[in-house]
Amino acid sequence: MSEPVPLVSPAPTAPSAAGADGPEVSIVIPVYNEAENLPDLVRRVGEALVPTGRSFELILVDDGSRDATAALMREAAARTPWLVPVVLARNYDQSSALQAGFDRVRGRYVVTLDGDLQNDPLDIPVLLDRLDADASVDMLSGWRRDRQDAEISRKLPSRIANALISRATGVHLHDYGCALKAYRREIIDRIRLYGELHRFIPSLAKDAGARIAEVPVRHHARTRGVSKYGIDRTFRVILDLVLIVFFMRYRQRPLHAFGGLGLWLLTPGLGMLGYLGALKLLGQDIGGRPLLMTGMLLSLIGVQLIVAGLVGEMLTRIYHEAGGRPQAHVRVDGATRRP
Template identity: 75%
Template structure:
């Protein structure tokens, strides 16, 4: 295993693993071969997510003979998002690459994604697009197409293939996002929220030859539920009152109009006590008031969170031209920070 004292590599490759013992030797060998063909140094963080098929022991054996392989062994099966986050917490490179362990992603495409990051300073994330996908049409392709269209239209991040695990990032983007639950499906959306400029490149895809797929058609329904969370997170995280309060007003307004109409009828001598419309109006007003109160509570919690030193409200870089650095030298600690920003 690579010692933390060794120089930081240029690239950190993160691969979540769950019961892939048959693929691991080929995976490590093919990643090593792909990275040997380009000049950047690298490390491979293989995160075992509580495998029960001998993958953990296989990783230990491979690490003993592979200095750039760093196994990360989770205590139990936590899920793909947690496995990726465990790898992200340990990356040391200035570029971060992710891919699956089933060898359906092509390791030889990793340099292609890295080259795009190196040559295009306007791109922070490169997402793979399995243009010629080698999966069953009904069980995998159709649910994926539905999910891609839903996510693209809801989040505004238009990609052909959200589900492709082969992606490359600049390190600051990875440092700004946190994964939990099943948010690994929405990394491009989270990256956009963190300020990333995203592009997509076609990559190769292979049919699975060993192991068993962990995905099914029920995944599409879970994506819809997670998508609600992501849309709320992207649009209303800083202003929950706009979400809950807006819904509350939409409920309370027709309820108030109904009660006003019934009041007019009452003033003209009509009996309104037995009308179902009275109950509807009262329920709408009460529900609207509850939603508005929930929004106010959310605003209070958001204020407390940020004022107590929670996650930053924004991410920014300060541009300082080289001539200003020369004419106005800063103190030592500030000079180091400025150099890092400009670089």
């Protein structure tokens, strides 16, 4: 589990039902050192949403910025009734900031985007209209078809990551890295983010039963502030991908993962030991043979992996039975929710 995220600002109490006594749309934007962009960001979100007539809230989550971002958020909130500032006690990560925002949403729809103004808030109404019109879609993921990043250090790693994640998870998207996404609230209620899992929200949403579509959106070059991404992110994506694939395929059956690998190692290990045992019975000396050490090593590792799988099965049973957590979700009116 991820560590708790202490907050400077108090968390508003969310209603038990999505959208009850609350706005129709919740927009969540994590920000970090975006003081230069913040005034325009708030203004442009208002210009995009107010004309639609939809009730909405903008939840800005400051992830421990070192500039004036937090102060500007509070000043803007004092004169903007639909702005909800959330200030984290220190810099955690984008996943923790997003989750802090998700914990406070009250709307029937949830929209996320970045705070650097490269995503266009004018695309938000388009996504919301699509969710209204198409009950067969639970999540819309933006696709920056004409991406305006000039740096090869951002475009190339992004393409590699998109290909790897799509192939490994089975959720085929052109642009996993686009922060502009829209969800039905029920999907957000089923997702918990920690570490750096924000990159894999579509995969987590699919695991929660979401039906996902991809929509081309506008993208603008960054004009102010400094990008927080680098080529080293590609290597972190690979490590996180191992976790997400295991989570999606073996979360409820860890014995199949650990035990299956254990059997693959145990079987040849026992075969080697059986062969050497037969030679020993025939009077041959086997003490100095490398095959003996190899057989023992494979057998021990295989047994350990099978035991790890059994322990994982017991933990999974405790997780579902003691916590009363459902293993499946029921689809109602085009959305997925708890039975």
